[in-house]
Amino acid sequence: MQDTFGRTIDYLRLSITDRCNLRCRYCMPEEGVDSVGHGGILSYEELLRIAAAAVRLGVRKIRVTGGEPLVRKGVVEFIAALAALPGQPEIVLTTNGLLLAELAAPLKAAGLARINVSLDTLRPERFVEITRRSGLERVLAGIAAAEGAELAPMKINMVPLKGVNADEIVDFARLTREHPWEVRFIEFMPVSTGLDYSADERFPAEAILSELARLGELLPIPRRGPAGPARLFRYADGLGRIGVIPAVSQHFCGDCNRLRITADGRIRPCLLSSDEIDIREALRLGVDGTELEGLLRAAAVAKPKGHRLGEADYREGERGMERIGG
Numbered sequence: 001m002q003d004t005f006g007r008t009i010d011y012l013r014l015s016i017t018d019r020c021n022l023r024c025r026y027c028m029p030e031e032g033v034d035s036v037g038h039g040g041i042l043s044y045e046e047l048l049r050i051a052a053a054a055v056r057l058g059v060r061k062i063r064v065t066g067g068e069p070l071v072r073k074g075v076v077e078f079i080a081a082l083a084a085l086p087g088q089p090e091i092v093l094t095t096n097g098l099l100l101a102e103l104a105a106p107l108k109a110a111g112l113a114r115i116n117v118s119l120d121t122l123r124p125e126r127f128v129e130i131t132r133r134s135g136l137e138r139v140l141a142g143i144a145a146a147e148g149a150e151l152a153p154m155k156i157n158m159v160p161l162k163g164v165n166a167d168e169i170v171d172f173a174r175l176t177r178e179h180p181w182e183v184r185f186i187e188f189m190p191v192s193t194g195l196d197y198s199a200d201e202r203f204p205a206e207a208i209l210s211e212l213a214r215l216g217e218l219l220p221i222p223r224r225g226p227a228g229p230a231r232l233f234r235y236a237d238g239l240g241r242i243g244v245i246p247a248v249s250q251h252f253c254g255d256c257n258r259l260r261i262t263a264d265g266r267i268r269p270c271l272l273s274s275d276e277i278d279i280r281e282a283l284r285l286g287v288d289g290t291e292l293e294g295l296l297r298a299a300a301v302a303k304p305k306g307h308r309l310g311e312a313d314y315r316e317g318e319r320g321m322e323r324i325g326g
């Protein structure tokens with residue numbers, strides 16, 4: 001499906017829950033997060049109907065995200081059902097890794113193609129400071145299990161914050177020398193209010209690149225087609241790759257290829273705009289497949305040319321990343 005600006009939309013991100021077993025300070029407030037509850041989130045059946053309609057419109061890749069997608073009961077069977085949709089889209093997942101040690105092998109068997117694991121520090125005490133929970137060992141065991149299950153190539157997502165974990169950029173980059181992983185550094189996005197960060201903690205892409213250069217020369221990897229948000233590099237002696245996601249400072253919106261479904265059933269045309277289309281209501285009123293396709297098409301038409309973050313009239317949204325799915 002094409003949007004108004006000639007971009008091809010072939011990627012759908014499904015946030016399957018707004019619940020999470022961590023409370024990362026840049027994503028969710030420590031307390032006072034109201035989960036939308038069982039009736040508020042889309043059922044697996046509803047999610048499958050949306051996914052099937054999207055695949056009919058040309059979506060080739062579906063990412064399951066959250067909240068923490070692995071805390072939702074029945075996620076393995078849901079992945080299997082997605083992978084079995086006519087058209088056989090590629091099914092991928094983004095997780096904090098806490099439950100991966102147990103679930104990596106069943107997820108692979110269900111048809112999951114790849115996995116992206118979010119990890120912001122390699123230091124146990126810091127893990128607690130950032131996520132407000134313990135569990136670094138479990139995440140590392142989860143990454144090992146994902147590798148064992150051949151969920152490859154694995155991507156690790158890190159959000160550097162100045163004075164918090166930016167001094168670990170080089171340690172994370174070093175991982176790509178020893179492992180065939182893609183380690184990606186994501187610019188922090190101020191998307192919801194009530195977060196425990198200050199503007200001084202932002203660490204822009206240019207600063208990330210200077211940090212990375214301390215480890216050795218970064219060799220750019222040329223893009224082949226719309227390659228997603230990451231600018232890719234490698235070190236001459238590295239097995240893996242480095243990605244920098246300049247989510248705020250340098251727009252990759254011109255290549256944007258995605259729509260999002262929020263945990264509570266809204267189609268979100270752009271991560272950084274609070275405009276949404278209610279698909280939950282439509283599903284519960286009994287729309288048919290053609291009407292679902294119509295709603296997805298309308299969202300593609302409503303997709304903005306680019307984000308307006310940083311512009312005078314931009315307002316931080318009410319909805320946290322855990323509902324949008326990142």
Ligand SMILES: Nc1nc2c(ncn2[C@@H]2O[C@H](COP(=O)(O)OP(=O)(O)OP(=O)(O)O)[C@@H](O)[C@H]2O)c(=O)[nH]1
Pocket residue numbers: 063065092094116155157186227228229230245247248256258271272325326
């Ligand atoms: N501004 C912006 N940021 C995005 C977009 N897509 C992903 N990101 C950021 O990049 C992070 C990593 O995304 P992932 O969930 O790993 O997915 P991905 O980068 O699409 O993954 P691949 O399919 O492996 O390329 C997200 O959590 C966001 O912070 C986007 O469309 N716009």
Ligand SMILES: C[S@@+](CC[C@H](N)C(=O)[O-])C[C@H]1O[C@@H](n2cnc3c(N)ncnc32)[C@H](O)[C@@H]1O
Pocket residue numbers: 020026027065066067068069094095096116117118157158159186187188189190191247321322325326
């Ligand atoms: C919302 S999480 C959902 C999936 C899963 N719980 C996880 O952490 O991977 C998806 C991604 O969004 C990123 N993210 C969350 N809040 C962010 C923010 N304010 N700025 C940039 N990235 C953010 C996380 O680092 C993670 O990689």
Ligand code: SF4
Pocket residue numbers: 020021022023024027028066067068096118321322
């Ligand atoms: S980034 Fe992921 S793991 Fe961390 S609080 Fe948000 S949803 Fe949970």
Ligand code: SF4
Pocket residue numbers: 251252253254256257269270271272273304305306307
């Ligand atoms: S900010 Fe919006 S338009 Fe730009 S890449 Fe992200 S989702 Fe697409």
